Amino acid sequence: MITFDAVTKRYADGTVAVDNLSLEAPTGEITVFVGPSGCGKTTSLRMINRMIDATEGRILLDGDPVQDIDPPKLRRGIGYVIQQAGLFPHKKIVDNVATVPLLLGWDRGKARSRAMELLERVGLDPAMGERYPFQLSGGQQQRVGVARALAADPPVLLMDEPFSAVDPIVRTSLQDELLRLQAELNKTIVFVTHDIDEAIKLGDRVAVLRVGGRLAQLADPKTLLSEPADDFVREFLGHDRGIRRLQFVGTEGLRLRTDLTVPAGFSGGSPEPWVLAVSDDGRPVGWLRGDGGGEPEPYGTFRPGRDSMRSALDAALLSPSGCAVAVGEDGKVAGVATREALDEALAEAADG
Amino acid sequence: MGEPLLSRLIADGPPSLWEWIARNWDTGRVGSIKDLLGDHLVMSLVPIVAGLVLALPLGLASARWRWLYQPTAGVFNVVYALPSLPVFMLLISVTGLSKTTVIIPLTFYAIAVLLPAVVDGLGSVPDHVRQSAVAMGFTPLRRLVQVELPIAVPVVLAGLRVVAVSSISLVSVGALIGQGGLGMLFTRAYQNPFLPPVIVGIVLIVALALVADGLLVLAQRLLTPWVRARRAS
Ligand SMILES: Nc1ncnc2c1ncn2[C@@H]1O[C@H](COP(=O)(O)OP(=O)(O)O)[C@@H](O)[C@H]1O
Ligand SMILES: [Mg+2]
Numbered sequence: 001m002i003t004f005d006a007v008t009k010r011y012a013d014g015t016v017a018v019d020n021l022s023l024e025a026p027t028g029e030i031t032v033f034v035g036p037s038g039c040g041k042t043t044s045l046r047m048i049n050r051m052i053d054a055t056e057g058r059i060l061l062d063g064d065p066v067q068d069i070d071p072p073k074l075r076r077g078i079g080y081v082i083q084q085a086g087l088f089p090h091k092k093i094v095d096n097v098a099t100v101p102l103l104l105g106w107d108r109g110k111a112r113s114r115a116m117e118l119l120e121r122v123g124l125d126p127a128m129g130e131r132y133p134f135q136l137s138g139g140q141q142q143r144v145g146v147a148r149a150l151a152a153d154p155p156v157l158l159m160d161e162p163f164s165a166v167d168p169i170v171r172t173s174l175q176d177e178l179l180r181l182q183a184e185l186n187k188t189i190v191f192v193t194h195d196i197d198e199a200i201k202l203g204d205r206v207a208v209l210r211v212g213g214r215l216a217q218l219a220d221p222k223t224l225l226s227e228p229a230d231d232f233v234r235e236f237l238g239h240d241r242g243i244r245r246l247q248f249v250g251t252e253g254l255r256l257r258t259d260l261t262v263p264a265g266f267s268g269g270s271p272e273p274w275v276l277a278v279s280d281d282g283r284p285v286g287w288l289r290g291d292g293g294g295e296p297e298p299y300g301t302f303r304p305g306r307d308s309m310r311s312a313l314d315a316a317l318l319s320p321s322g323c324a325v326a327v328g329e330d331g332k333v334a335g336v337a338t339r340e341a342l343d344e345a346l347a348e349a350a351d352g
Numbered sequence: 353m354g355e356p357l358l359s360r361l362i363a364d365g366p367p368s369l370w371e372w373i374a375r376n377w378d379t380g381r382v383g384s385i386k387d388l389l390g391d392h393l394v395m396s397l398v399p400i401v402a403g404l405v406l407a408l409p410l411g412l413a414s415a416r417w418r419w420l421y422q423p424t425a426g427v428f429n430v431v432y433a434l435p436s437l438p439v440f441m442l443l444i445s446v447t448g449l450s451k452t453t454v455i456i457p458l459t460f461y462a463i464a465v466l467l468p469a470v471v472d473g474l475g476s477v478p479d480h481v482r483q484s485a486v487a488m489g490f491t492p493l494r495r496l497v498q499v500e501l502p503i504a505v506p507v508v509l510a511g512l513r514v515v516a517v518s519s520i521s522l523v524s525v526g527a528l529i530g531q532g533g534l535g536m537l538f539t540r541a542y543q544n545p546f547l548p549p550v551i552v553g554i555v556l557i558v559a560l561a562l563v564a565d566g567l568l569v570l571a572q573r574l575l576t577p578w579v580r581a582r583r584a585s
Contacts, residue, residue, distance in 0.1 A: 051486055076489035086484025090502045090578045100488050132578045148488075158487075 001027045002048060002156065002188060007057035009043050009213070017043040018213035020057070025205075027062075027155075028186040032203035034193055036236070040213030041192040045158050048190065049078045061156070076100055079149030079157040079187075083165050085141040087133035093119070093144055094129030100152040111151075118147040123177055139170035146178070150185070157189045164193070175201055196237055200225070200244065208233050222248040246310035249349040254304060254312060254342070256326050256335030268292020274321035282332035287321045301325045304334065309345060316342055372548040383536070389556060392533025395454050395526065396519040396560070402455075403462025403515060410463065411470025412496070421471060428464035431457070436525045444529065454526035461522065462515045469511025473504025506579050509572045516564040521557060534560075 002025040009018040017040040025031035033041045046052040047059055050071045059066045066074055079100075087096050097115035102108070116126045122143040133141055142162060149157055163171045175198065182189065193199055199206045200221040208216040208224070210232055217229040225245040228234040234241075262275045270290035277285040277296055286296025300315030304326045315324035316337065324342065326334040378386045414421035431439070436457065443453045477500050485499045524535025532539065537553035540546075572579070 049487060051483070072489040072491050074489070075487055078487075080484065080487035082480055082484060082487075084478070084480040086478075086480040086487075088481060088485075088499060088503075089478075090505075090576065103489055103494075134578075 001025065001060075001062055002031075002190065003058075003060040003063075004044070005058045005060065007044075007047060007054045007059060009040070009047060009052065010055045016213055018047070018054075021213065021215055022057075023207055023215060023218050025188060025190050027188045029204040030182060030189040030191055030202050032191045032193060032199040032206045033209060034196055034199035034203075034206055034236075035209035035216075036211060037194055039209040039211045041194075041209060042160055043213070044209075045160050045190060045192050048156075048158055049075045049080060051075075072103075076103055076152065077154050077156070079152075079154045081142075081145045081149045081157070081159045081162040083161045085133070085138075085145035087141055087144055087148070089133055091132075092129065093131050093133065093136070096133065096144060097129075097148045097151050099148060100154075104152055114151060115147070118151055119144070121150075122147045122181070137170075138166045139174060142166060142170075142174060143177070146181075150181075150187075155188055157187045159189065159191045161193055162191075163198070164195070171198075178202065197244070200247075208236060243310065243313075246313060246346075246349065247308040249309040249345070251302065251304045251307055251309055251312050251337075251345070253348070254309075254326075254337050254345050256304065256337055256341070258335045260323070260336045260338075261333060262288070266292060274323070276321075276323075276325060276333065276336055278333050282330075284325050284327070284333050287319055287323075297321075299325050301327045302337075303327060303329070304337075309349060312337055313342060313346075369548045369551060373552060385534075385537075385552060385556075388534050388536055391451065391531070392520070392523050392535075392557070392560065395451050395458070395523045395531070395533050396516075396564075398455050399458035399462045399519050400512070400516050400564075402459045403466050403519075404512065406459070407463045407466035407470050411467050411474065414467065414471050415474040425464075425467055425471075428460055428467060431460040432464040436522075437528060440526075440529050449529050449531065451526075451531055453529060454523060454531050458519050458522055462519060465515050465518075466508070466511050469508050470504065473507035473511075474500055476507050477503045502576075506572065506576050509568060509575070513565055513568050516568060517561045520561045520564060524553075524557065 004021045004023050007018055007021045008016065010016050019040075021044060023031075033044055035041060043052055047054050048061075048066065050066055050069075053067070061069075061074075087093075088099070091099075094112055094115045097118055098108075098111035101111035101114055106114070116129055119126045119129055124140060124143050124147070128136065128140070133144070136144065142165075145162065149159075163174045166174065179202065191199075191202055193202075203221055205218060206221055206224050207218045210216045216236075217224060217233045219227070219229075222245065224233070225237060225241050225248070228237055228241075260272060260275055261278045262270065264277050264279050264285050266275065266277055266288055268291045272290045274287045275290055276299065277288050279285050284299050284301065287299055288294070288296055297320045298318060299321075300318030302312040302315045302324055312324045316322055316339070319325075322339045324337040326337055328334045373385065376385050378384050381387075410424055414424055439457045440453055443456055447453045447456070481499065481503070482495070485495045490499065523533045524538065526532040527535035527539045530536075534553045534556050537549035540549055
């Protein structure tokens with residue numbers, strides 16, 4: 001656990017970057033620092049590994065003040081990932097990843113094989129180990145940065161806007177990859193971002209900071225979206241806060257109808273305005289008018305229990321019937337969530 | 353010196369270029385071509401090596417304490433700007449008509465070029481690379497040796513190539529005080545208009561410069577494969 005105990009950082013020019021910050025980043029969880037540019041996120045992060053020393057207050061690592069630990073020793077036990085990856089241009093990828101193990105005195109062979117193992121772990125072809133950093137794309141470099149930070153298996157990982165410089169598609173896959181890794185590794189992660197969506201997606205807990213380095217709110221993402229502490233937080237969360245909150249509402253309780261499906265050869269005769277045509281192997285084909293006229297229309301699916309209400313609503317909005325198709329793990333139709341069913345669930349979500 | 357030999361040659365009638373080279377290559381006496389070549393090598397290599405050895409700590413200090421840079425670079429630039437002759441005159445009173453009198457100013461010239469090269473080389477280390485080295489737990493010395501200096505190598509080597517070629521060429525100026533290495537071949541020709549020594553002098557100096565430059569390019573390839581790979585891509 002990382003504890004900020006009334007930490008203040010005043011730079012030599014008088015700028016107060018962090019103001020009396022007290023919070024805890026629990027072991028095995030992702031704590032996100034989010035806030036506008038210049039609100040002291042990087043400063044806060046760097047005080048943990050003493051790249052910057054606090055002016056007042058203490059930072060404790062599992063109860064020990066970091067001020068009492070020799071910086072190089074402290075840092076070798078804390079992984080660090082930054083926006084530009086910070087890879088060493090003159091070293092091959094494998095040697096980049098092996099950096100901290102080598103600093104810790106591992107023998108070369110062991111450090112290199114550990115590096116290869118990590119490249120695979122972050123989703124890279126180990127053959128890339130023999131390349132130089134400039135031969136990799138931005139997203140690949142970022143993966144190497146993560147692999148390098150994990151190389152010596154540090155319990156703590158600090159990440160400073162690690163995915164900000166890559167394009168949105170790569171960013172999404174890097175975020176998913178981080179969540180997957182974290183499910184396996186259970187590191188204590190402090191993640192800095194200015195992107196509230198990223199904070200909500202990745203954080204077990206989100207600390208919203210305001211300019212001047214003061215903590216505006218510390219909460220889990222769901223609470224943050226439903227109960228912003230003040231106008232600053234509300235504004236920072238943005239306008240579609242309600243929609244985004246739905247990604248924390250489950251679809252387990254959603255009422256499904258199973259009487260709206262018809263075989264693919266359906267030729268009319270249903271009293272319902274829309275029915276779902278299903279193939280012989282149980283997969284959805286498309287929406288048909290109850291009177292049998294026209295071609296199959298587009299549909300959207302969600303996985304009840306796994307996907308959120310946001311996905312279910314999205315699926316409903318994709319089809320002319322306004323209903324979302326529930327599918328099982330095997331891709332077969334499990335039922336249909338009608339507008340009425342979605343409405344009930346939304347009303348419930350609004351209450352709770 | 354070789355004057356008597358040369359006058360005798362000319363008195364005997366103008367020999368062909370090859371004849372002249374064969375006769376003067378290794379006379380076993382001071383002033384043979386081989387002898388001058390050896391002198392030339394010493395007087396150009398010592399400043400190159402000494403220049404690098406001195407410019408490294410000066411460059412490291414200047415990069416570490418920026419206020420040191422301008423005054424230090426200024427001193428070497430002023431020496432660089434001084435005409436050679438008065439510099440020699442000044443030095444002769446201390447070091448006499450010796451190789452040292454040529455080596456000292458050339459070493460200063462080398463530093464004048466290499467000091468900025470070292471500072472720029474260290475400046476070419478991207479800030480995020482330096483920061484991530486700090487964050488990974490490098491001690492300052494280890495960071496310098498394993499991260500910053502290797503990244504500075506291409507810029508320093510580029511400076512070194514300039515220094516090597518210019519040192520090899522500038523040694524000739526030492527002929528003013530009778531210590532010009534291969535440059536001595538030019539002054540003799542000036543005294544006695546006679547072409548072969550001039551041709552031999554020029555060819556050997558250019559050849560030396562090309563060999564030195566080639567060796568440095570080779571060193572660059574071996575030391576910085578990551579730069580070559582970048583150019584190729
Ligand atoms: N070395 C420094 N000296 C003076 N002020 C600084 C320094 N580093 C950062 N600051 C200031 O401290 C504040 C917080 O900076 P930073 O922690 O980098 O913010 P963030 O990462 O949230 O964008 C900013 O106002 C910034 O200008
Ligand atoms: Mg920042």
